[in-house]
Amino acid sequence: MAIIELLLRRTARLLLTVLLITTIVFVTVRVIPGDPALTIAGMEATEQQVSAIRARLGTDQPLGVQYVSWLRASLRFDFGTSYFSNERVIDLILQRFPLTAMLALLSFALALTLAIPIGVVAAVKRWTLWDGLGLLFAQVGMAIPGFWLAIMLLLLFSVQLGWLPLFGADTPLHWVLPVIALATERAAVLVRFVRSSMTEELDKEYVLAAEAKGFPVWRVVLRHALRNALLPVITVAGIQFGYLLGGAVIIEQVFSLPGLGRLFLSAIHGRDFPLIQGGVVFIAVVFSVINFLADVLYAVINPRIRVG
Amino acid sequence: MDDLVCIEGLSKVHYGAGLLKRRARTVRAVDDVTLTIGCNTIMGLVGESGSGKSTLARAVLYLDRPSAGSVEIDGLNPAVLSRAQMKLFRQRAQIVVQDPHAALNPRRSVAASVAEGLRNRGVPRCARERRVAELLEMVGIPARRGRDHPEQFSGGQRQRIVIARALAMDPRFLILDEPVSSLDVSIQAQIINLLLDLKHQLALTYLFISHDLNLVAYISDSIAVMKQGRIVEQGDAADVIAHPQQAYTQMLFQSAPRLFDTDPGRR
């Protein structure tokens, strides 16, 4: 009962978010200076040529008309065809998406496998050397920009030591550096969050009660506190995954990975409106869906919402 | 004896925020309550947690607008009052709640907290300072400590200050919602004595809400018993305790352990 209601609420929120994003994207792209028709036509084109291109693109229509047709098309994931390659935008995106998704997923998995143990140990051993090391990792990890770390890793492991391949995504080894570069910052953020969530949980009375039952510390931490401590982490992790998608765009650039990032960067360069719009909407929808899933997962795991 | 407080058919209904079934979650937190409290008397309100005692208190003071029924305190019925008269109503009826930590602004001196009500009433500054000092002394806080902040006082002292703040409004009616529940027995007795003294000095009328049945039985002139939003029994305190008409009342008072074996109702 409660779970159905929650699903309905979250779905409504998801749809509203997507509608809002599509609108914002539409407006923003129109506000950016520069006429794509001019860019496509080139410097020496005549006025007629430019008008013809405008008519083909539909940019000569009134904004309202453009908006309605844009919304209608968006619903079908039909973002039109790229100005330059003349391929369907959604096809272009779907070609590149698997690589970006893979990169994000692997990084997410690495970030969590680092963050949960480090955060838990830091919380359990609060104010000791272990805690200090955990916090140092978090501090440094957050302070270092991902792209810089990526370049440094490349220079060290690929150029200097030659242990790992330089560019591309052909072998599993190619993935090592991009995943590390992308995961570090997320792991750092999550360490702090896991630590504070765990600390809060360890101070609760039921933990004391579990100790009073004679259970050893590790049992109290893992069987009692951890589950409750990870509940709020789910929501945050969902948002962090969104950041990963954004971060992947830059990391792909550094490692020359043919993912969504490079596709979108070239689209922005060329004022390829349909591709930009489609790309932003696509990323936003993915982001929203992930947060939707995180919320649902939270509800399923949390007995206080599950039953009732 | 005249009645100061007349409550008639008072109800407070909470509507759930359900998306699918709106009706199902409707809760009648206060259900058709009729009570009168005599001038300068103490009515004890008892009932288990969740029976609606605090909701009733807020509805009586129009802090939450009742869903139905009427309230009249000292001749003022807030449902038909003009704004100016409503201000008077807000002065005449005050509430003191359980947690003296939360009730005072930690960033203001206690004198400032007490003076706030006076300022709202338009009492000029010089008179205000004198009155704050008077009020603090009246509740047993040395006036010179007015400059201190809440965290410099103990729980009992803070509750005294909260009482002084309520008194600043020149109330005639006080709702005391578990006013001593968070205090130690020895401190609790100090506050109870203070409340009894103030009642005599200022001719105050109290609605005293507590889960401590011994305390209610000790302090009240009349007792009302609340269960699931309804008043199931009310009457003279000694009568209610000695000859409860409802099994529920009997169960309540029998379950309270006693320090002495004598039974007051039968003496």
Place this chain on the structure above:
Amino acid sequence: METETRRSAHSVLRFENLSVRFSGRRSVVTVVRGVDLVLRPASVHALVGESGAGKTVSAKAVLGLLPRSAETGGRILYHDADLLSLSDRSLRAIRGKRITMVFQQPDKHLNPSMRIGAQVAEVLRYHNGLGRHEALLEARGLLDMVELNGREVLRAFPHELSGGMKQRVAIASAIACRPEVLIADEPTTALDASIQAQILALLDRVRHELGTAILFISHDLPLVRGFADDVSVLYAGRIVEQAASRELFECASHPYTDRLIAATPDPARRGQRLAAIPGGVPDPEEMPAGCAFAPRCPMATDLCRRELPLLRVPAGTLQRLSACHFAEDVACGSLADG
């Protein structure tokens, strides 16, 4: 001290000069200052006092649940073992099994994301080595024993139960291994009066059926009077009076006990003023040199302010202890109405 040695011959738990202090960055605060106490088998010993008296700290010391900043002194003897000097490992084998604890707020002391059955069964699985199925079966029996519907409650989560039911669950896990000692820290304070009585009745049954001794921590004198066999009254970290419950409530032999009784509202005294105790508990960092109660005591003399009164058997009595220079002069209730 004769009475004490006689009693100690059969005790399950004995505090010997227990002290607890907390060292902060700048200061050391002593909250328990030399407490002696004997818990007899299958008896209820109440530890009574106001906040800051050291009740809960003493209780937590028994199970080694104090924070790291706490330093303990003296001994807590469980049979012949000093709980304060046991290794973590040996202590863990005792706590939760031989000595268990029930806390004040049942809402907060159960794991919110674990089913009740799993929580009760966990104790049995860990301490008695039962398998999952057997443990759940026995947990169900325990829940039935504390007058819950075991079959239903087993699968419930804590938030689906009322406060009283949760406290019953806590008691069920506390008695799972048939402990010798149960420490009940204000177990009914958060509950309604009628539920309070039921929980006390349940604890009484546990004591009689399982022979579990109960260390009952409370600030509520009427409750203690009806439930405890022995009472220790704590004030500012020291026991000021220790006696059989019946004797103590008949006639106190320490002014603090006497005034505390007088300050307790009771329907029997309607219309009289409560005899409030003036002032407040002394700051543990600025403890007076002599008797800690002297600043609030109507009987206090220079002797009281100068010299710490030791716990002794007042003349004319046999089985009670009072830490007052003038214990013999504390006449029953004489102060109450003064």
